[in-house]
Amino acid sequence: MSRNTIRLLIILGIISITGIIAVQAYWVRRAFDLKEQQFRQTVMVALRNVANGISKSFKVSQIENPVSQLSSDYYVVNLRVPLDADILEHLLTEEFKKQNLHTDFEYGIYDCDTDKIVYGALINANYESDTTQVRALPKTDKFLNYFGVRFPSKTSYLASRLDIWLISSLITLVVTAFFGYSMFVILKQKRLSEVQRDFVNNMTHEFQTPISTIRVATDVLAQPAILNQPERLKKYVQIIRQENNRLKNQVESVLHTARLERGKLELDIQLQELHSLINEVTEGIKAELEDGLQIVLNATKTSIYADRTHLMNVVRNLIDNAVKYSPKPPHVKIETHNEGDSIVMTVSDKGIGIAQDQIGKIFDKFYRVPTGNIHNVKGFGLGLSYVMQIVKGHKWTIDVQSEIGNGSRFIIKIKQ
Numbered sequence: 001m002s003r004n005t006i007r008l009l010i011i012l013g014i015i016s017i018t019g020i021i022a023v024q025a026y027w028v029r030r031a032f033d034l035k036e037q038q039f040r041q042t043v044m045v046a047l048r049n050v051a052n053g054i055s056k057s058f059k060v061s062q063i064e065n066p067v068s069q070l071s072s073d074y075y076v077v078n079l080r081v082p083l084d085a086d087i088l089e090h091l092l093t094e095e096f097k098k099q100n101l102h103t104d105f106e107y108g109i110y111d112c113d114t115d116k117i118v119y120g121a122l123i124n125a126n127y128e129s130d131t132t133q134v135r136a137l138p139k140t141d142k143f144l145n146y147f148g149v150r151f152p153s154k155t156s157y158l159a160s161r162l163d164i165w166l167i168s169s170l171i172t173l174v175v176t177a178f179f180g181y182s183m184f185v186i187l188k189q190k191r192l193s194e195v196q197r198d199f200v201n202n203m204t205h206e207f208q209t210p211i212s213t214i215r216v217a218t219d220v221l222a223q224p225a226i227l228n229q230p231e232r233l234k235k236y237v238q239i240i241r242q243e244n245n246r247l248k249n250q251v252e253s254v255l256h257t258a259r260l261e262r263g264k265l266e267l268d269i270q271l272q273e274l275h276s277l278i279n280e281v282t283e284g285i286k287a288e289l290e291d292g293l294q295i296v297l298n299a300t301k302t303s304i305y306a307d308r309t310h311l312m313n314v315v316r317n318l319i320d321n322a323v324k325y326s327p328k329p330p331h332v333k334i335e336t337h338n339e340g341d342s343i344v345m346t347v348s349d350k351g352i353g354i355a356q357d358q359i360g361k362i363f364d365k366f367y368r369v370p371t372g373n374i375h376n377v378k379g380f381g382l383g384l385s386y387v388m389q390i391v392k393g394h395k396w397t398i399d400v401q402s403e404i405g406n407g408s409r410f411i412i413k414i415k416q
C-alpha cells in the first residue's frame with residue numbers, strides 16, 4: 001500500500017469516526033433532554049395532583065397553577081392550608097408510585113412563623129423514609145404557604161433510563177478503539193515493511209561486493225599464466241579468503257538475529273576477567289587503528305559473570321560502529337571503571353554522532369539512521385539490536401550519549 005493511500009485511509013477513517021462520535025453524542029444529548037422533559041412533566045402532574053388532593057380533603061378551593069419549578073431538580077407547591085409532614089409524605093409517596101417515579105426525593109414544609117422550610121425526610125427509590133439527615137431546601141417569595149420537593153438523584157436516574165443509548169455509546173467506543181488499534185497496526189506494519197525493504201536492498205548491496213570481487217579473483221586464477229606468478233596467485237587467494245570471511249560474517253549476523261528472534265538466546269555464563277577479554281578483542285584492531293584506539297582500563301575489580309563469546313561480539317560491534325561512523329582517522333576510546341558493585345564499560349568516539357530523536361530507535365532491528373545515502377557506510381542495522389539483546393540477557397543496562405558532530409558514547413553497566 002502506498003504512503004498516500006495509507007494517509008488517505010487514515011484521514012477518511014478519522015473523519016468517519018469523528019462523525020459517528022459527534023452524531024452519537026448529539027443523539028444521546030437529545031435523548032437525555034427528552035427524558036428530562038418527560039420527567040419534569042410527570043413531576044408537575046404528580047405535584048399538581050397532590051396539591052388538588054390536599055385542597056379537596058381540606059375542602060378549600062383549588063389553586064390554578066400550584067406547582068412552580070425553581071431549579072432543574074427543585075419544585076415548590078402552593079397551598080392554602082398548613083400541612084402535617086406525615087400526611088404530605090404519604091400523599092407524595094402514593095402519587096409518585098402512581099406516576100411510576102422511582103427516584104429519591106426529599107421534601108420540606110414552609111413554616112411562616114420561623115420563616116424557614118422545615119425539612120421533612122429523604123425518601124429513597126423504594127419509598128423508604130430517612131430522617132437522619134436534615135438538609136436545607138431553598139425558600140421562595142412566590143407563595144405564602146407551600147412545600148418544596150427536591151430530586152437529588154435526578155441526573156443519575158435519567159441516565160439510568162438511557163440504557164439503549166448507553167449500549168450504543170459503548171459499541172461506538174469499542175468501534176473507535178478497534179479503529180485506533182487497526183491504524184496503529186497498519187502504521188507499525190508499514191514501518192516494518194519499509195525497514196525490511198531497506199534491509200533487503202542493503203543486503204543485496206552488501207553481498208554483491210564480495211561476490212563480484214570473488215568472481216573477478218577466480219577469473220584471474222582461471223588464467224593458466226597465473227601458475228608462473230606465485231606472488232599474484234597468493235594475493236588473489238588471499239582476496240578470496242578475505243571476501244569469503246566477510247560474506248560468512250554477514251550471513252552469520254543475519255542468522256544470529258534470526259536465531260535470537262526465535263527466542264533461542266542461550267547464554268553460557270562463566271566467570272570472566274573483563275580486561276583480558278577487552279585486550280583480546282582489540283588485539284587485531286589495535287594494529288589497524290594504531291593511535292586511533294585508546295584503551296583506559298581503570299576498573300580495579302574486573303571479574304564478571306558473562307557469556308564470553310557474546311560479550312566479545314558486543315565489544316567488537318561497538319568498536320566497529322565507532323570506526324564506521326567516524327571520519328578517517330577515527331578516535332575510539334574504551335574505558336572501564338568501578339561504580340558501586342558494577343563495572344562501567346564505555347566505548348566512545350569522536351564521530352558523526354546521533355541526533356537525539358534517533359537515539360531511541362538505533363537499537364531497533366534493521367534500523368539505520370537515515371544519512372541520505374544509506375549505502376555510504378556498510379551495515380544491516382542489526383549490530384545494536386544484537387548488543388541490546390545480549391545486554392538484556394545479562395540483565396545489564398546500556399546507555400547512549402551522543403550529539404550530532406560531536407561523537408557518541410555507549411555506556412554498559414555490568415553487574416558484578
Ligand code: ADP
Pocket residue numbers: 321322324325349351352353354362363367368369370378379380381382383384385407408
Ligand atoms: P549498522 O551499523 O549495521 O547500520 P547498528 O545496529 O550497529 O547497525 O547501528 C544502527 C545505527 O545506529 C547505525 O546505522 C548508525 O546510524 C547508528 N550508529 C550506531 N553506532 C554509532 C556511532 N558510534 N556513531 C554514530 N552513529 C551510530
